[in-house]
Amino acid sequence: MHVDTLIRCRWAIPMHPKNTVLENVAIGVADGNISVICDQNQAQELTADEIIELNDHVVIPGLVNAHSHAPMNILRGMGADLSLMDWLQTKIWPAEGKLMSPEFAYEGAKLAAQEMLLSGITCTNDQYFFSEHIARAFEDCAMKCTVSALVIGFPSAMAQTTDDYFKCADALFERYQGNNHVRISVGPHAPYTVDDNALSRVVRLSERHNAPIHMHIDETDFEVQESLRLYGMRPIERLANLGIINERLISVHTVHPNDHEMALLANAGAHVAHCPSSNLKLASGFSPVHKMMQMGINVAIGTDSVASNDKLDILAETRLAAMLGKAVAMDPTAMKVHDMLYAATLGGARAIGWGDRIGSIEIGKAADLVAIHLADINTIPTTDPATQLLYSADRSQISHVWTDGKCVVSTQLLQNSPYFHRESSVKLAKKWQNAL
């Protein structure tokens, strides 16, 4: 049997089956897909155009960013330490008002795509204006994406009326039908910016295309209180009545659901995109994400935009989600390592409508893979590669990123110091590890 590329690695975490670390494994890639997963000894029977030896690395599926606003990379660092309304009204909205255009969307998304690739993110779920230009940026960077057909109840540079937004949506679905890299979701912005009538149209559009619905829900307590005041019910209750709460929904943030709302999400098989940095930085609150995971809700991890995060680093975001979730649960045994790595990969892929193609190292799936170098000062001794990957590794330790089997990033961190000796430190750490 012949493969294009054979990756021989010390460890791999396939995500399916869950809770599994493979050791001394070989992953073969042919025609952009994973074609073989076997023991390194068995791999000697394969021929390959290219063999990559990763003796000190762990290979995982490409990370999935379950919520981004990619063009906002241009607005990074704007208005720190402001209240949400000050931030929006004095900084973000005026800037967007001035700059918004297809060019802004494309070039901002290009900056985001580069940061994501260097962070091991190979697929993102984006919502912003001018999604076709965002999709173009991700395609140009050899990434996959789901982009939203945005629906929002006010005029913008992109559309004036609700009808206009739905016309743009139809064009977007048509353009990307059957595309291998771009998939389309319906993106009603939030319960407080889209009316009942438009939401009913969202449901029908999503059903027609079997497309995900990508929506900010229960981000702030204010949103919940306003919903109670205006509709006499909480946001997720209202959305359930309208048919939005279903197995295609990606409920973003979801910081303030009560037990009834969580049950509605769980029973419907809806997904949640948890964005802990953004929720903390904007003081939105503490998501009961451990409860949602216990209830069987599929939880994915999102960065949100760099205007409220300000890093597109899913590895760091997942670490934060794990630690924060333990504290909110008041239980250090909550948010287990493998559950969190799953959320950052296959959980994310399933949430955003890509579970059939990416998110796990399985034969037939796209070879979207990331290798992380663990024999480094930040991650030695490597007692447990999954734990070290989640809690200790930096994105700068990513040595390779492949999409569709093509190497799209290789990274090398050169640290020179008379006091830093990588190899002897690795030996020292191993000595003590063996002494145990």
Added chain:
Amino acid sequence: MHVDTLIRCRWAIPMHPKNTVLENVAIGVADGNISVICDQNQAQELTADEIIELNDHVVIPGLVNAHSHAPMNILRGMGADLSLMDWLQTKIWPAEGKLMSPEFAYEGAKLAAQEMLLSGITCTNDQYFFSEHIARAFEDCAMKCTVSALVIGFPSAMAQTTDDYFKCADALFERYQGNNHVRISVGPHAPYTVDDNALSRVVRLSERHNAPIHMHIDETDFEVQESLRLYGMRPIERLANLGIINERLISVHTVHPNDHEMALLANAGAHVAHCPSSNLKLASGFSPVHKMMQMGINVAIGTDSVASNDKLDILAETRLAAMLGKAVAMDPTAMKVHDMLYAATLGGARAIGWGDRIGSIEIGKAADLVAIHLADINTIPTTDPATQLLYSADRSQISHVWTDGKCVVSTQLLQNSPYFHRESSVKLAKKWQNAL
């Protein structure tokens, strides 16, 4: 005027005066100390053995880690997802029991010192067994440190009785008297492991040497409840009665102080070492650190050990402290950027008894400096260097670390990708920044 090294940098954040970003500044170093701080134009009158041009960088004082257990780098990644008692009883204590020795302390601290240096940390405040061997590791890595003369109410490989611990303490103070790189604190482990009698001796020892007291206090609610049960008062109330709560105290963690305890700390001029990752990961709770800062308590940032963190990354830790503090305060305007950078540098230095020598870019202080490269994909556009440094920069963007004016680390992150173009991305980001 002649200097040994002249660092010409785009930005510098001196920390004193606070809330200040200097632009196009030159920092001159002579005999290991900062000897000049001036405009780059004025610097043309200086002669220098070496000139370093940092056109896209921000220079800050070396970061200060206000709480570490350096030798535990050998135990990194052990026992994730366990409860505190399971973790201690089944993992950490057996491992320490088996390995504990001067060699373990020295070699573990060496690994930690290397990780810290690469993270821009030039001084740490450590508490563990065999402190003289830990100090030796930091000296060997050209770092500064405060190490604890440990006092703990049970026997160890280092000492059998309370008297033994105090003998070790006396030897430690004697050995390092007048040392330029190592200072000694008295390190009573925690209220629940040191009795009243030993604590009174701690106070006298600290007074005699004018030395900091480095102690875990109010880490868990359990600790508070036990103190109420055994002593009829909360830990800080008991410690105040014993004379421990004074301007030399570094109160570590301090997750569960009530208003009265916070007032005791504030009125005494005591310092707090906040360790947010550890508090989250062990589910210890949420520190009211924003309240303590509002009350004027000097708050510093610590990593704790890699067994509960698992990174020695003060930049990331400070970012987390800022974001988490906003959420706990339910106020996105809390935990302001410059206050947080201060906590990571001069706040830390003052807390651990080094405020006279390090923590700020001031003439006469040690040239312990860190340069961070901001013209990188993670930190463009650089709208505000202080914000970008805190919220967006990774430790891998640190290009130089100097201690006593000597370059001890230089780092280069090489990212190759057909989709990543550093220079054109920087230009693109600048174009949009200028369009605003």
